[in-house]
Amino acid sequence: MKKPYFIILFCIAYCFNGIAQNSKDNLKLREDNIEEILNALTVEEKVSLLVGGPGNLVPGAAGYTREITRLGIPMTVLADGPAGLRIQPKREGTNETFYCTGFPTSTLLASSWDPELVETVTTAMGNEVLEYGVDVLLAPGMNLHRNPLCGRNFEYYSEDPLLSGKMAAAYVRGIQKNGVGTSIKHFAVNNQEINRLENDARVSNRALRELYLKNFEIAVKEGKPWTVMSSYNKLNGEYTQQKQGLLTTVLRDEWGFNGIVMTDWGCKENTVKSAKAGNDLMEWGNQVEIDRILAAVNSGEISQKKLDRNVRNMLNYIVKTPHFRHYQFSNKPDLNAHAAVARKAAEESIILLKNEGETLPLDGDEKVALYGISSVDFVGIGTGSGWVNTEHIANMQEAMTNAGFTLDEDLAEYYRLCYATQSATEKMNGSSIDKRHRPEPTVAVQAIERQAANNDVAVFVLGRVAGEGADRVVPEDFELSAIEREMLQNISLNYHKLGKKVVVVLNIVGVVETASWRNLVDAIILPWAPGQEGAYAVSNVLCGKVNPSGKLPMTFPINYMDIPSSKNFPYTWDMTQGRRGNRKNVDFTDYTEDIWVGYRYFQTNDVEVSYPFGYGLSYTDFAYSKPKVKASKDGFTASIKVTNMGRVAGREVVELYVVAPAGDLEKPICELKAFAKTKLLAPGESEILTMKVSAYEMASFNEGHSAWETAAGKYQVLLGASVNDIRAAASFRFGKAQSWSVQDVLGEPEE
Numbered sequence: 136m137k138k139p140y141f142i143i144l145f146c147i148a149y150c151f152n153g154i155a156q157n158s159k160d161n162l163k164l165r166e167d168n169i170e171e172i173l174n175a176l177t178v179e180e181k182v183s184l185l186v187g188g189p190g191n192l193v194p195g196a197a198g199y200t201r202e203i204t205r206l207g208i209p210m211t212v213l214a215d216g217p218a219g220l221r222i223q224p225k226r227e228g229t230n231e232t233f234y235c236t237g238f239p240t241s242t243l244l245a246s247s248w249d250p251e252l253v254e255t256v257t258t259a260m261g262n263e264v265l266e267y268g269v270d271v272l273l274a275p276g277m278n279l280h281r282n283p284l285c286g287r288n289f290e291y292y293s294e295d296p297l298l299s300g301k302m303a304a305a306y307v308r309g310i311q312k313n314g315v316g317t318s319i320k321h322f323a324v325n326n327q328e329i330n331r332l333e334n335d336a337r338v339s340n341r342a343l344r345e346l347y348l349k350n351f352e353i354a355v356k357e358g359k360p361w362t363v364m365s366s367y368n369k370l371n372g373e374y375t376q377q378k379q380g381l382l383t384t385v386l387r388d389e390w391g392f393n394g395i396v397m398t399d400w401g402c403k404e405n406t407v408k409s410a411k412a413g414n415d416l417m418e419w420g421n422q423v424e425i426d427r428i429l430a431a432v433n434s435g436e437i438s439q440k441k442l443d444r445n446v447r448n449m450l451n452y453i454v455k456t457p458h459f460r461h462y463q464f465s466n467k468p469d470l471n472a473h474a475a476v477a478r479k480a481a482e483e484s485i486i487l488l489k490n491e492g493e494t495l496p497l498d499g500d501e502k503v504a505l506y507g508i509s510s511v512d513f514v515g516i517g518t519g520s521g522w523v524n525t526e527h528i529a530n531m532q533e534a535m536t537n538a539g540f541t542l543d544e545d546l547a548e549y550y551r552l553c554y555a556t557q558s559a560t561e562k563m564n565g566s567s568i569d570k571r572h573r574p575e576p577t578v579a580v581q582a583i584e585r586q587a588a589n590n591d592v593a594v595f596v597l598g599r600v601a602g603e604g605a606d607r608v609v610p611e612d613f614e615l616s617a618i619e620r621e622m623l624q625n626i627s628l629n630y631h632k633l634g635k636k637v638v639v640v641l642n643i644v645g646v647v648e649t650a651s652w653r654n655l656v657d658a659i660i661l662p663w664a665p666g667q668e669g670a671y672a673v674s675n676v677l678c679g680k681v682n683p684s685g686k687l688p689m690t691f692p693i694n695y696m697d698i699p700s701s702k703n704f705p706y707t708w709d710m711t712q713g714r715r716g717n718r719k720n721v722d723f724t725d726y727t728e729d730i731w732v733g734y735r736y737f738q739t740n741d742v743e744v745s746y747p748f749g750y751g752l753s754y755t756d757f758a759y760s761k762p763k764v765k766a767s768k769d770g771f772t773a774s775i776k777v778t779n780m781g782r783v784a785g786r787e788v789v790e791l792y793v794v795a796p797a798g799d800l801e802k803p804i805c806e807l808k809a810f811a812k813t814k815l816l817a818p819g820e821s822e823i824l825t826m827k828v829s830a831y832e833m834a835s836f837n838e839g840h841s842a843w844e845t846a847a848g849k850y851q852v853l854l855g856a857s858v859n860d861i862r863a864a865a866s867f868r869f870g871k872a873q874s875w876s877v878q879d880v881l882g883e884p885e886e
C-alpha cells in the first residue's frame with residue numbers, strides 16, 4: 136500500500152473508532168435499548184443490579200437498588216407500607232417535615248368489601264409515594280388470615296382468598312396509577328411471625344392452590360404489580376425465595392407475571408439458588424451476596440442466560456420508575472386532602488357487630504362516659520414495618536368532642552393521666568412501648584355508679600396492638616384481661632340499672648374473643664385499626680352521620696381452639712419438644728387443617744361461631760329480590776335487586792356463594808365466588824347488582840390430577856348478607872366438566 140492511502144485509511148479508522156467510543160460513552164438506558172444495555176454491562180455491573188445496596192436518598196426508606204451512572208441506570212428507592220408510606224418524618228439540617236398519611240389498615244379496608252374505595256385510597260397513597268421520591272411501595276401485605284394470632288394480620292386482608300385477592304388487586308391499581316410500583320408480599324404462606332425467617336410451612340397442594348396462592352394469583356392477574364416480594368419462610372422444605380416452581384413456573388409461566396421478584400429483607404444461605412429460581416433482586420443486599428453470585432457466574436453455576444434474564448427483568452423495572460424519568464418530586468403531597476380520603480375510607484368500612492334495641496345511632500348531643508385507655512392511646516395502625524409516621528393520630532376523646540358529644544371530663548382527665556403515667560414509666564425504664572400489654576386502668580365501682588348517674592351513655596374503647604416480629608397470645612390479648620372483664624361487668628350493671636346503654640368500640644388489630652361478654656353490652660362497633668382519622672369516623676358512626684356498611688372479612692370464633700389451625704400455631708408450641716430444627720410450630724408448621732380455613736370449616740361442619748364471615752349490621756334494612764342467574768359454558772352471571780327498606784340511607788354488600796357438585800373432591804359447603812356493594816341507597820331506593828363468575832373461578836384443585844377442575848352438575852348460587860344469612864338462591868346445571876392442568880412443582884408436605 137502506498138503511504139498516502141495508508142494515512143487516509145488510518146484517519147478514517149481512527150474517526151470511526153472515535154465515534155464508536157463516543158457513542159459507547161453516551162450509551163444510556165432507554166425504554167427501547169435494554170438489549171443494548173445488557174450487552175454493554177460488565178459481569179460485575181450485572182451482578183450489582185441483582186443485589187440491593189445502601190442509599191440515603193429518602194431517609195427511612197427500607198432499601199435501594201444500585202445505580203450504574205455510566206449507563207444512565209439510576210438508583211431506585213423502596214419503602215414500606217401498607218397503611219401508608221413509611222419514611223422518616225424529620226431530617227437533619229432542615230425544619231421541613233416529611234409526614235405521611237396513616238390510612239386505614241388493610242383489615243379495615245377489606246371490611247369495606249369495596250375495591251373501588253380501596254383504589255381511591257391507594258391512588259392518594261401512591262401520590263405520597265411519588266411526591267416523596269420513592270419508586271416502589273413495599274405493599275400490600277396479603278397473606279391469608281389463617282389464624283387470628285398472627286401478629287401481622289392487620290397488614291393483611293381476610294381469611295378468604297377471593298376477597299383478599301380483589302382487595303390487593305385494587306390496592307395495586309391505585310398505587311401504580313401514579314407511575315410508581317408495588318410489591319405484593321409475602322409470597323407465600325407467611326402466616327406466623329414466630330421463627331418467621333426459618334419456619335417451614337408444610338401445606339398440601341390443594342390448600343396452596345385454593346387458598347394461599349389463590350389471592351396472589353388474582354392480584355397478579357388483575358393488578359399487575361411491578362414487583363413481588365418472596366417471603367422469609369420455607370414452603371414444603373424449601374425457602375420460597377429459592378423455589379423455582381413457585382417463582383418461575385407458577386408466578387411467571389402460569390400467571391404471566393413479568394415484573395421483578397425481590398427477597399424479603401435479609402441474606403439467606405444459598406443466594407445462588409435464589410437467583411436461579413427467579414428471584415431477581417436480593418434485599419436489602421450486601422457484598423456477600425454479590426460475591427456469591429459473581430463466583431457462580433464465573434464458575435458457570437449460573438448461566439449467562441439466567442444472569443441476563445434477571446438483569447433484563449431489573450432493567451425493565453427500572454425504566455418504569457420515577458427516578459429513571461427524573462421526576463421532580465415535591466416533598467409536598469396534599470396531606471389535608473389525603474386525610475379526608477382516609478376518614479371517608481374508614482367511615483365506609485367500619486363494621487357494626489351488635490345494635491340491640493337500636494342503641495345506635497346516638498343523638499349526638501349526649502353526655503358520654505368514655506372508658507378505656509385506648510380512648511386516649513387510640514390504635515390507628517399496628518407496629519413494625521407496617522407502621523406509618525403520621526403527624527397525628529386522632530383519639531376518641533378529641534374526635535367525640537369534635538362531633539358534639541359532651542364527655543365526662545373527670546373521667547377523660549383520669550385516662551389522660553393514666554396514659555401520661557404509663558408513658559413516663561416506660562420512658563424512665565427505657566422499655567419500648569409494648570402497647571399490647573398496656574394495662575387497662577381500673578375505675579372503682581363507686582365511681583362507675585356515679586358516672587352512670589351523671590351521663591347518658593357509656594362507651595368503652597377496647598384496644599389491641601400487635602405487629603411484625605411477634606404473634607399475639609390468647610390470655611389478655613385474644614381474650615379479655617381480668618380488669619377489662621370486670622370493667623365491662625361493672626359498667627354494664629350500673630348503666631343498665633338506670634336504663635342506660637353501653638357501647639363497645641373494638642379498636643383492635645386482630646380478632647378477639649367476643650362470645651363471653653357481648654351480652655353485657657348493647658352495641659359493638661368494630662373499626663379495627665382505622666388510621667389517623669379513624670376516631671373521627673367512629674364518632675360519625677356513633678352519632679349517625681355515617682351509616683355503617685362494613686362486613687367481617689373473617690370469622691369471629693367462640694373460642695380460640697375452635698379454629699382448626701390453632702392446633703398448629705405457635706401459641707400451642709412446646710419449647711421443650713424436640714431439638715432445634717425439629718420443633719413443631721416453630722421450625723415447621725403442619726397445615727393439617729388443609730383447605731378447612733375460616734368459614735370453609737365452620738360452615739361445612741356446622742360449628743357455632745360468635746360472628747360469621749361476611750357479617751355486619753346497618754342502621755337500615757335491605758330487601759333482596761329473586762335473583763336472575765344466567766349460565767353458559769364460560770360460567771354464569773347473577774343479578775339481584777337490593778332495596779333500602781328503612782328510614783335512613785345506606786349501602787349493602789351482597790355476597791355470592793356457590794355450592795358446587797362434589798365431582799371427585801370433598802368440597803366446602805359453599806365458597807365465596809363474587810361480591811358487590813350498592814351505592815348509597817336512599818330510603819326506598821333500589822339498585823340491581825350484577826356479578827360474573829367464570830368457569831375457571833368455579834374450579835377446585837384436584838391434586839391427583841394436578842389440575843383445576845370444574846365439575847359438571849347442579850350448582851347453587853346463594854346471595855346473602857353474610858355466610859349464614861342467605862337471602863336469595865337460584866341454581867343452574869353446568870353441562871360439561873372443564874379442567875386446567877398445571878405443573879406439579881410445589882413439593883409435598885413432609886409426613
Ligand code: BGC
Pocket residue numbers: 197215273320399400520603
Ligand atoms: C418485612 C417486610 C418489609 C421489609 C422491609 C421485613 O422485615 O417482613 O414486610 O417490607 O422488612 O422493611
